[in-house]
Amino acid sequence: MSEAQTPPPVEYHESGDRVARARERVGDDVREALAAKGVSSPAAFVFFRAFKAERELELWAGDSPGGLTLIKTYPVAAASGGPGPKRREGDRQVPEGIYHIDRFNPQSSFHLSLGLNYPNESDRVRSDRDRPGSDIFIHGRAVSIGCLAMTDPVIEFIYVLADGARAAGQRQIPVHIFPARPGTPAWDDLMERHPEHRAFWREIEPAYELFETTRTLPTVAVGPDGRYIIGSRR
Numbered sequence: 001m002s003e004a005q006t007p008p009p010v011e012y013h014e015s016g017d018r019v020a021r022a023r024e025r026v027g028d029d030v031r032e033a034l035a036a037k038g039v040s041s042p043a044a045f046v047f048f049r050a051f052k053a054e055r056e057l058e059l060w061a062g063d064s065p066g067g068l069t070l071i072k073t074y075p076v077a078a079a080s081g082g083p084g085p086k087r088r089e090g091d092r093q094v095p096e097g098i099y100h101i102d103r104f105n106p107q108s109s110f111h112l113s114l115g116l117n118y119p120n121e122s123d124r125v126r127s128d129r130d131r132p133g134s135d136i137f138i139h140g141r142a143v144s145i146g147c148l149a150m151t152d153p154v155i156e157f158i159y160v161l162a163d164g165a166r167a168a169g170q171r172q173i174p175v176h177i178f179p180a181r182p183g184t185p186a187w188d189d190l191m192e193r194h195p196e197h198r199a200f201w202r203e204i205e206p207a208y209e210l211f212e213t214t215r216t217l218p219t220v221a222v223g224p225d226g227r228y229i230i231g232s233r234r
Helices: 017-036 121-126 152-167 185-193 195-214
Strands: 045-051 056-062 069-075 097-108 111-116 137-139 174-178 219-222 228-231
Touching: 017 069, 017 097, 017 111, 017 152, 045 152, 056 152, 069 152, 097 121, 097 137, 097 152, 097 195, 097 228, 111 152, 121 219, 137 152, 174 195, 185 195, 195 228
Parallel strands: 045 174
Antiparallel strands: 045 056, 056 069, 097 111, 097 174, 111 137, 219 228
8 A cells, every 4th residue: 555545644532631732832833933934824734854863853834745845943852773764673763764644642651742654565564574663653752762752842833733734634744754864974974884774775865855856745655575666746
């Protein structure tokens, strides 16, 4: 099944008290951040992009999937593991690749959290068949094993932004995770030091390059061998 065929995100719990309080605290901040970049509120389309070496999470938004604008860049407060994709339960790795949000958890043990669809179609082919791991989130607090911990104030902004896009009709919120920002010394260093991951990193690099050129998300498919097939959207 392709990424585009997956169902929309689901809410873990019906209680929205924590989300309502988050909206009270950061709702104006979200609206002002969008307005400053000329984007309507709630944003019709949002996209998240993370770089593990730089420990950064970018929030992009727009009134349509094309021509997205960078709204915020936040530091990742905590993330375990090292360079390379997640391939099995217990490896402590933050995944790398092309994902989307498939769960909204307003009663997370880490304040608020957004779940990634790990293992995705590619991971199910390439990771441990019996124990690939699961439950990878972008969440609050400042401690994490295999997830992206953003602190409570930051996850409130992220959650409210994403929840607004979902309410506006966005069925999937894409999340691209890279070992480092391609084309930088950090990327070149990882390519030099980790030959075991070079082929995979070159495979996902076009997702970064195409978005940098067009500010529009590329098309993504997965081959029978689990390889990402990334192309420009026409």
